[in-house]
Amino acid sequence: MTDAANSDRIRLGNLSRSPGFLLRLSQLQVFNLFYEALGHDQLRPGEFSVIWLISLNPGVRQGVLAKRLMIKPAHMTKLVKRLEDAGHVQRTIEAGDRRAVQLTLTAKGKRLVDARKSEVFGYIAHENVRLSAAEMAELTRLLQKFVGIEGDSL
Template structure:
């Protein structure tokens, strides 16, 4: 298989780029899809200066007020030091607040501020438009099947990674 790609510049001819086995690889197609989805996300939410990861963090904190940074790091598959930086940024923007945990003095309970809740409400409306564009080429049944297949792939690979890691 090949793809036609402009080599750039005015008046230059198109060059054939041979992709060999890439188009048939699940990982390659997932990566291209991820780039397209993130690009559309960025375009849809450019006015809000928010990444897909930060959006997910806001959603999780809103759905689980009082959750710890450790639990949030685990849920988002980020290491704890990265999560501290993410929360620092969201806190600096006035979207998230750290409160002393009522059950563990060593950890913080995370909650959205009223500004964070307000922003999340706006983001959710815009995300619906983004998701509609992603699913536009599929029927609702195909969309559900795709989500199921992606979930199965992720679960299977994570379980395999955990087994390989625990053997070391």
């Protein structure tokens, strides 16, 4: 039973140092924490990101949002449609350029952001995580640099 075939402890070799693999595992773990904390309602991470950015940037074009969030335009169309159907987002054809769609929050959307923001930005409690507060801060700093986000709001 100490044989690799039957043990749960398997050798990872270089995979245990592979950033891609570690990022994938990390993201799955964070997703699980998110859903434990916020899954009770239907709010999903991507959806909150979108309404959050609309609340900070009212009137933003959905293409600009897609680019910043690295969501493909085709997917963004569906995401925004869901948010519109749910009554959180208002779509407006831009006056100057009738191809473009401007996004704003409805009153309901604003209430949702307000009600959930503290949970959304606080669901990674240090009790649930193997890193200290200082390590978590350093991890965040390195990830920011890795993806090219430097300041607070850019």
